[in-house]
Amino acid sequence: MKNNPLIRRPWLRIRWWLVAVVIVSLYVWSFTGIEFSGIRENAGTVTVAILQGMISPDWDYVYLADGEDLLRGMIDTLAIALLGTFISAFLCIPFAFWASTNMNRWKWSSGIGKFILSFIRTFPEIVMAIMFIKAVGPGAYAGILALGLHSIGMLGKLYAEAIEKIDRGPAEALLACGANRLQVMWYAVIPQVLPEFMSYTLYRFEINVRSATILGIIGAGGIGTPLIFALDSRNWSRVGIILLGIIITVSVVDMISNYVRRKIV
Amino acid sequence: MSPISVTPPSTNKGRGGNERTSSMVKPSHTKSIMTAAFIIVLLWLSAERTDATVTQLVTGAPEMGKLLVEMFPPDWSYVTTIWAPMMETVQMAVLGTTIGAMLAVPIALLASGNVTRSKWLYIPARLLLNLIRTIPDLLFAAIFVAIFGLGAVAGVAALILFSFGLISKLLYESIEAIDPGPLEAMTAVGANKLQWIRFGVIPQVTAQFISYLLYTFEVNVRAAGVLGLVGAGGIGLLLTRVLDQLRYDRACMIILLTLVIVLVIDYISYRIQEKLL
Numbered sequence: 163m164k165n166n167p168l169i170r171r172p173w174l175r176i177r178w179w180l181v182a183v184v185i186v187s188l189y190v191w192s193f194t195g196i197e198f199s200g201i202r203e204n205a206g207t208v209t210v211a212i213l214q215g216m217i218s219p220d221w222d223y224v225y226l227a228d229g230e231d232l233l234r235g236m237i238d239t240l241a242i243a244l245l246g247t248f249i250s251a252f253l254c255i256p257f258a259f260w261a262s263t264n265m266n267r268w269k270w271s272s273g274i275g276k277f278i279l280s281f282i283r284t285f286p287e288i289v290m291a292i293m294f295i296k297a298v299g300p301g302a303y304a305g306i307l308a309l310g311l312h313s314i315g316m317l318g319k320l321y322a323e324a325i326e327k328i329d330r331g332p333a334e335a336l337l338a339c340g341a342n343r344l345q346v347m348w349y350a351v352i353p354q355v356l357p358e359f360m361s362y363t364l365y366r367f368e369i370n371v372r373s374a375t376i377l378g379i380i381g382a383g384g385i386g387t388p389l390i391f392a393l394d395s396r397n398w399s400r401v402g403i404i405l406l407g408i409i410i411t412v413s414v415v416d417m418i419s420n421y422v423r424r425k426i427v
Numbered sequence: 428m429s430p431i432s433v434t435p436p437s438t439n440k441g442r443g444g445n446e447r448t449s450s451m452v453k454p455s456h457t458k459s460i461m462t463a464a465f466i467i468v469l470l471w472l473s474a475e476r477t478d479a480t481v482t483q484l485v486t487g488a489p490e491m492g493k494l495l496v497e498m499f500p501p502d503w504s505y506v507t508t509i510w511a512p513m514m515e516t517v518q519m520a521v522l523g524t525t526i527g528a529m530l531a532v533p534i535a536l537l538a539s540g541n542v543t544r545s546k547w548l549y550i551p552a553r554l555l556l557n558l559i560r561t562i563p564d565l566l567f568a569a570i571f572v573a574i575f576g577l578g579a580v581a582g583v584a585a586l587i588l589f590s591f592g593l594i595s596k597l598l599y600e601s602i603e604a605i606d607p608g609p610l611e612a613m614t615a616v617g618a619n620k621l622q623w624i625r626f627g628v629i630p631q632v633t634a635q636f637i638s639y640l641l642y643t644f645e646v647n648v649r650a651a652g653v654l655g656l657v658g659a660g661g662i663g664l665l666l667t668r669v670l671d672q673l674r675y676d677r678a679c680m681i682i683l684l685t686l687v688i689v690l691v692i693d694y695i696s697y698r699i700q701e702k703l704l
Contacts, residue, residue, distance in 0.1 A: 188521060195518035196583060209574050241473035248470055248691065284689050286653045288565065289682065292670060297491035298484060302477035307484070340610075371691040376565040379657055389566070390657075393573045401570075405562070410559035 173388070201300050215402030225402050232407045235378075235385035242368040242377065242384050246309025251363045252315040258321030265325060276322070284314030287373055291382040302383030305368050309370050309377075317366050324358040325351070355408050364419045364426075371415050482621075499680035501633065505680045509665055513684055517660035517692075519579055519654070520647040523586025528640050530591045533597035541610070542602060542628060559592035564650045568659040579660030582651060589650065590643045597639045605631040634703055641696040648692050652685045 202208075224232045259265045261275030291308035298304050331351040334336040341349070378386020385404060474480075536542050567585035575581040593639035610627045618626070655663020662681060669677040 191524070192518040192521040196514055196522065196579045200579060202574075205574050207577075212570065212574070225623065232577075237476060244469060244473045245479060284649065284681070284686050286649060288653050288656060289666070293491065293494060294487075296494050297487035299487070303479045303483060306477060306479055371564045372561070373671045374564050376569075379565060379569060386566075390569060393569055396573075401573075405570075408566070409558055410563045413557065416557075416561075 169298045175206060191284070209396045211396075212401060215398030216400060217401070217419070218404070218407060219403035219406055220399040221403065223400055224407075231390065232385070232388075232403060235388055235404075236407055238302055238413050239332045239374045239378075239384035240371065240415075241385075242270035242305045242309065242382075245306045245365060246374070247313060247317060247363060247367040247370050249310030250317050250366070253310065253316035254321055257314060257318035258325060261322040262325040264328070264330075267354040272322075276319070279315050279318040279322070281315075282312065283319070285312065287312035287317075288377070288380060291377050292380055295381060300381040300383075301316075305377040305382035305384060308382060309373060313366050314375075316369075317362060320362040321355070321359055324355045324362070329345060361427050364423050368412075368416055368419050371412055375412075430562075457578075465575065470602060471654045494675060497675040500676065501679040502674070502676040503680065506684065507553040509662060509681055509684060512655075512662045512665055515579055515690060516651045516663075516685075517648060517688065519582045519586060519661055520651045523651070524585050524590045524640065524644045524647050526583075527590025528594050528636075528643070531595035531598055535602060535683045536566055536624065536628070538599040539602040541607065542624065545614050556592060556595050558601075559588060560596060562588075562702070564589040565653065565657060568654045569657045572658045574694040577658040577660075582659035582661055585659060586647050586651060586652060590647060593643050594636075594639050594648070598636060602628060633683070637703055638700050641700055645689070645693055645696055646701045648689055652689075 201301045257275060257279055261271045261279055263269065266272040266275075268276050274291075287308045289303055294304035294307045298307065328333045328351060332354070333346050336350050375388050376382045377386070378384040379390050381387065385408060386412055389401065392398075392404060447513065513669065528565045534552055534556065538549050540549050540555060543552075544548045564585050567588050568582055571581035571584040575584065605628065609631070610623065613623050613627045651661045651663075653666075655661045656667055664683060666678060666681050669675075669681065
């Protein structure tokens with residue numbers, strides 16, 4: 163009788179109202195906190211200019227003989243994403259084994275591993291890039307290291323989940339015939355998780371290509387730097403061609419990566 | 428911005444057993460060797476292109492060590508200064524997520540094949556969503572700063588577009604996966620399209636919608652923290668300032684506070700989702 167939905171319980175109604183009040187006050191608080199007065203008068207004209215820039219982009223910028231063009235910017239961006247992903251795909255493996263519950267004897271041990279991974283994930287790559295710029299100077303290399311380090315957080319988590327899903331059978335069979343830990347790892351664990359590892363790595367590569375397009379904003383290489391210059395100098399047709407370049411590159415990368423992922427898994 | 432997600436692409440593997448029999452046939456060695464060689468060549472070319480060398484990292488490491496040393500201990504008293512901008516960051520995320528989510532609902536309905544039925548409507552809608560999702564939030568922010576000028580409004584606008592792309596993609600995928608039973612029943616009794624959506628589609632996806640909303644909110648709080656780097660309001664503005672002043676102890680405080688806020692929000696959102704599902 164207690165859970166009969168037909169009987170109205172007053173406390174449910176009160177709780178509903180409480181939730182509503184909390185949500186409404188959250189929005190009131192948010193709206194009052196943001197300054198809406200600071201909008202420029204020419205916002206409309208700038209928007210139109212950017213859209214026009216996208217419709218009639220600066221095609222000459224695609225290839226310039228003396229360097230610093232769209233093509234090279236995009237190649238840099240892809241190179242940063244590729245190397246960053248590659249670094250993290252390897253660095254995250256020990257973390258993944260550390261964080262997976264079935265590879266650890268103690269529960270707290272995998273808990274610590276998981277905490278470290280989520281800590282890395284919350285640390286934005288752009289802040290990491292700023293720190294790496296201090297270490298190795300501005301340029302693509304700082305971007306690579308930032309992506310490589312930041313991606314560990316997500317890849318480690320996904321890898322760990324893949325490891326947790328494996329079938330214990332082959333590992334036990336190998337142990338029974340007297341294989342050592344390394345052999346068990348190589349013949350029973352790795353073959354089971356490899357396709358998923360590769361699929362996740364490709365997925366992370368897609369994300370890293372997007373991230374690499376913005377690293378240039380703080381000077382960590384890639385197409386972001388010319389974009390921010392073009393925005394600052396109000397060169398809208400150049401902004402247009404760079405945006406088009408990013409959209410096309412990211413779409414193509416996504417398509418290829420999706421295709422390969424479907425083949426792997 | 429990585430936060431595009433920790434939602435992994437779905438992989439059907441790993442349930443063990445029978446599905447694997449088809450792949451028992453070993454792929455030819457030449458193919459894997461070719462692939463490996465191709466990847467190595469790509470990596471090598473990338474390293475050449477970006478001048479990435481290990482020696483550079485080794486020589487740079489002490490610099491980074493120095494920076495880390497300067498970050499500690501953090502300047503605790505700085506909390507009073509950064510509290511207000513931090514709250515502004517959260518407010519930006521709240522507004523961006525909500526408005527983005529509201530805009531996402533109609534387009535998600537339009538993009539799902541089982542609601543729209545017409546190829547001429549859902550394919551363009553999906554194309555639009557894919558295009559929007561190619562642009563990272565910080566890039567949107569840089570563009571909106573050029574449009575609206577410096578400040579939180581540009582950041583909110585960027586977050587709106589970003590959340591819109593993310594939520595509508597997730598939402599249309601769940602709409603496509605709903606149970607067709609109630610829909611057929613409604614068609615049978617002569618419901619019009621609006622009633623059909625209101626009573627057949629929406630109740631089936633509400634819980635998922637709220638969970639996507641919360642997830643996007645988490646992502647947006649993280650993103651809003653760095654939008655200030657391009658002048659789009661929030662705590663990032665102060666972060667760039669203190670980094671320019673070489674006050675790493677203050678930068679460390681900002682990073683720590685952001686982490687705490689993000690963790691608290693993640694926890695709250697996790698609890699809410701637990702209650703809902």
